[in-house]
Amino acid sequence: MAYRTITFRQAQLNDMLKSPRGTVGQHMQATGTKVTREAQRLAGSKLKRHTGRYAGGFHTRTISSSKGPRVRVENTAPYAGIIEKGSRPHIILPRRGRVLRFDVGGQTVFTRRVDHPGTRAYRILETALRRVVGRDS
Numbered sequence: 001m002a003y004r005t006i007t008f009r010q011a012q013l014n015d016m017l018k019s020p021r022g023t024v025g026q027h028m029q030a031t032g033t034k035v036t037r038e039a040q041r042l043a044g045s046k047l048k049r050h051t052g053r054y055a056g057g058f059h060t061r062t063i064s065s066s067k068g069p070r071v072r073v074e075n076t077a078p079y080a081g082i083i084e085k086g087s088r089p090h091i092i093l094p095r096r097g098r099v100l101r102f103d104v105g106g107q108t109v110f111t112r113r114v115d116h117p118g119t120r121a122y123r124i125l126e127t128a129l130r131r132v133v134g135r136d137s
Contacts, residue, residue, distance in 0.1 A: 025069035032071035039128035086121030
């Protein structure tokens with residue numbers, strides 16, 4: 001019988017498992033990029049009216065930590081949390097003036113308050129992650 005023993009040094013293991021440049025880090029970065037692309041695609045198809053700012057706001061970021069690399073998929077649009085998680089019904093009041101002004105159907109409307117019905121949660125990031133990781137189709 002012939003055999004060879006392969007011994008990994010701790011530095012090599014740390015580089016492979018915990019470095020963003022290592023095998024695990026590269027795999028995580030590739031998965032994060034896939035989630036980002038899927039989220040952009042879903043945002044374009046799920047939202048009825050969009051400017052592209054939300055769909056273009058998805059980014060993948062690698063974070064190094066003592067526990068190993070972490071990949072964060074985030075959206076930098078200021079209203080991303082509301083689209084992802086939704087909002088409860090709420091009242092909108094003017095901040096500076098005495099009335100609110102906005103356009104509805106080509107006409108300018110003035111009012112002192114708006115009873116907003118809330119926004120449903122789209123869960124675009126959650127859906128994209130499940131589709132890429134393989135837990136949802």
